[in-house]
Amino acid sequence: MPAIKSLEELKHIRDVALQKKQMKATAGNVQVIVAMGTCGIAAGARDTMRSVLNFIETEKVSGVTVTQTGCIGLCEQEPIVQILLGDQPRVVYGKVNAKVAEKIMKQHVQNGQPVKENIIQM
Amino acid sequence: MREISLHLLDIAENSVAAQSEAISIEVHEDLLNERLTARIVDDGRGMDAQTALQVQDPFYTMRTTRKVGLGIPLLKLAAEMADGSFSLESEPGKGTRVEAVFRHSHIDRMPLGDLSSTFLTALIAHPEIHWIFVYRATDIFGNSRDFVFDDAELKAELGGVSLTEPEVLTFVRSMLEEGIAALALQPEMN
Numbered sequence: 001m002p003a004i005k006s007l008e009e010l011k012h013i014r015d016v017a018l019q020k021k022q023m024k025a026t027a028g029n030v031q032v033i034v035a036m037g038t039c040g041i042a043a044g045a046r047d048t049m050r051s052v053l054n055f056i057e058t059e060k061v062s063g064v065t066v067t068q069t070g071c072i073g074l075c076e077q078e079p080i081v082q083i084l085l086g087d088q089p090r091v092v093y094g095k096v097n098a099k100v101a102e103k104i105m106k107q108h109v110q111n112g113q114p115v116k117e118n119i120i121q122m
Numbered sequence: 123m124r125e126i127s128l129h130l131l132d133i134a135e136n137s138v139a140a141q142s143e144a145i146s147i148e149v150h151e152d153l154l155n156e157r158l159t160a161r162i163v164d165d166g167r168g169m170d171a172q173t174a175l176q177v178q179d180p181f182y183t184m185r186t187t188r189k190v191g192l193g194i195p196l197l198k199l200a201a202e203m204a205d206g207s208f209s210l211e212s213e214p215g216k217g218t219r220v221e222a223v224f225r226h227s228h229i230d231r232m233p234l235g236d237l238s239s240t241f242l243t244a245l246i247a248h249p250e251i252h253w254i255f256v257y258r259a260t261d262i263f264g265n266s267r268d269f270v271f272d273d274a275e276l277k278a279e280l281g282g283v284s285l286t287e288p289e290v291l292t293f294v295r296s297m298l299e300e301g302i303a304a305l306a307l308q309p310e311m312n
Contacts, residue, residue: 009293014280017283017284018283042123046128046131049246050242053286057288057292065286066286
């Protein structure tokens with residue numbers, strides 16, 4: 001682990017994040033769920049996840065929960081990403097490579113417009 | 123799977139499914155002894171001896187042990203193809219230890235791949251788990267250097283702040299990336 005200097009830095013980062021969180025408390029809850037079963041990982045789910053995280057970092061998107069799920073039985077559609085936006089119904093996306101993930105983050109998570117061509121009808 | 127790192131992410135998911143509280147992922151690249159060792163140790167519910175054998179068989183596990191699936195047989199095969207070995211030790215109620223050893227210079231050894239991405243993904247996807255990541259690099263003269271990341275201190279300091287807040291993410295990602303990159307061995311010469 002890096003030395004104490006980093007820990008000081010982390011404390012500062014935490015405080016800034018806490019302040020932002022309080023300011024954004026009214027915004028709806030956003031959950032991004034990446035499927036990470038063996039099938040998902042083999043199909044590129046880790047790159048999908050990295051793309052989601054990169055977007056959060058570069059666009060400084062606060063208040064997004066990123067989590068994972070196992071195989072949901074649609075292995076041929078992997079990598080699969082599910083989006084839960086506020087109280088809207090769950091949207092399930094298939095064949096989400098890094099590029100599609102970025103599009104979903106921009107269009108759906110940030111602007112509320114689902115990326116129609118990648119939606120899986122359940 | 124194209125990388126050993128992807129296998130590790132996959133096997134770690136088994137540990138999460140086995141209700142582990144703490145999971146460690148350890149990788150040792152040893153150029154002196156020509157070995158690459160990858161190990162996952164968890165304190166999950168474990169398996170009895172029979173199940174521990176069965177999960178190594180793809181045809182058995184595909185049908186019945188849904189929590190494990192193909193992941194273990196694939197890693198085992200990858201290690202054995204590279205003149206290595208595979209072992210799985212488990213004790214019900216205590217946990218499981220999976221180890222894959224590869225001959226470092228073997229032409230069929232998969233690349234280690236993006237280890238920091240695997241660590242970051244595991245950390246983000248399962249914030250409830252206590253993660254310990256270890257990367258050790260030993261050069262041809264036998265000098266070893268370690269990168270050890272134990273998330274306990276980080277999480278205590280963050281309190282309830284999510285790891286996916288952009289500033290926190292930048293901090294953690296660069297910590298992992300820089301920590302591993304700093305230990306990079308000379309390009310492999312076969």
